[in-house]
Amino acid sequence: MKALLASGEIGIFDVINDGRESIQRMRVRELLDAAPGIGSRRTFTLMAKAGISETRRIGGLGSHQLQKLRSEMILNKVPVNPGTLIVMSGPGGVGKSTITSYLRDHPAIWVSVSVTTREPRDNEKDGRDYHFVTEEKFDQLIAQNALLEWAEFAGARYGTPREAVAEALNLGKHVLLEIEIAGARQIRKADPYALLVFVSPPSWEELVERLTSRGTDSPERRAARLALAEEEMACSGEFDEILVNHRVEEVAAALLSLASSRSKGLD
Numbered sequence: 001m002k003a004l005l006a007s008g009e010i011g012i013f014d015v016i017n018d019g020r021e022s023i024q025r026m027r028v029r030e031l032l033d034a035a036p037g038i039g040s041r042r043t044f045t046l047m048a049k050a051g052i053s054e055t056r057r058i059g060g061l062g063s064h065q066l067q068k069l070r071s072e073m074i075l076n077k078v079p080v081n082p083g084t085l086i087v088m089s090g091p092g093g094v095g096k097s098t099i100t101s102y103l104r105d106h107p108a109i110w111v112s113v114s115v116t117t118r119e120p121r122d123n124e125k126d127g128r129d130y131h132f133v134t135e136e137k138f139d140q141l142i143a144q145n146a147l148l149e150w151a152e153f154a155g156a157r158y159g160t161p162r163e164a165v166a167e168a169l170n171l172g173k174h175v176l177l178e179i180e181i182a183g184a185r186q187i188r189k190a191d192p193y194a195l196l197v198f199v200s201p202p203s204w205e206e207l208v209e210r211l212t213s214r215g216t217d218s219p220e221r222r223a224a225r226l227a228l229a230e231e232e233m234a235c236s237g238e239f240d241e242i243l244v245n246h247r248v249e250e251v252a253a254a255l256l257s258l259a260s261s262r263s264k265g266l267d
Contacts, residue, residue: 001026002034012073013083013172014260016058016066019107024059028052028069038078046072066171083110083169084259085191086176089184090199091229093210095245099199100178102252109256110168112177115141118156131161149179149186158183174259181235188238195262197255198239202246207233 001023004010012035015023032043047054050068052061061069090096103109115131117138126132133141138157141147150159160177168175177187187194201207211225236242241258243251 002030005031005034006036008036011172012078013070014108016061017108017172021059024057026058027054028056028058028061029054031058035078042076042078046076046078063167063171067167070170070172082263083171083173083175084262085165085169085187085194086174086255086259087184087187087194087196088176088178088199088255089181089196089232089235089239090245091201091207091232092225093207093229094199094201095248095251096178096199098248099245099251099255100176102248103176103255106252106256108174108259110171110173110175112160112165112168112175114179115147115150115159115161116156118154130158148190149183151180151182151186153180153182160187174256174263176255181232181238185238193262195241195258196239197241197243197258198236199251200233200236200242200244202244204233 001010001015001018005012005015012031015026015031018024028047029043032038032046033040038046046069047056049072050065052065052069056065088096088099100111104111113127113129113131115133115138117133117135118130120126120130120132124130135157138150138159141159141161142150146162147159148162148165150157152158158179160179160183165175165177177183179187184196188196201210207229208226211229212222217225243254245251
């Protein structure tokens, strides 16, 4: 990792966001010393201004210290790869939630938790699956410009908290939003550098099978789901990338690769 850092192939926050125990046990001083163009004197200055002790290890850094370190690096013109805002959309039944669950514990990814006005389901937990709020609270968030995007779907409203996304990006994390196409369009207007990814099924026939296999749906409900999926598939051309979901692991790896490439291009 030190060699990759010294060569410029990866950035300081790429190392910090690596979840392996051996990396997390590295001292912050060693990390900064290995980065090109810093040196021992600048390392001492950066750590002092960020309030990081000489013996602090990467795994012991708090979010406040990480934010201070990033700010000081930017002020001192040390290259910092920003995190990428990944917007993932696609038709219902394509497997978006499964992809999100697969990436949730990845150290380089922060999964955004949406705000919603719908009631929680039995297996859902407030703050983990969604932030469940009242209609009045949702109106307040809109009025305060606290939502990066919001949309109405199936009789409820959903939105992305702006401040939490900005904080994660400032820590060099790639932020993953799993949202509807209407929300993706809003993100495109708000942040032209966001990476919009459309997840597509291997075939229309396979998607139809997934959407019609629920025995609890009425014929009318199945028809409505298929009609909506057809509309959503027609929007794929609005996105930067289209990934076909043959295997969840392949889509997750592709998302990470695209996000890393995007962040390096913005550095």
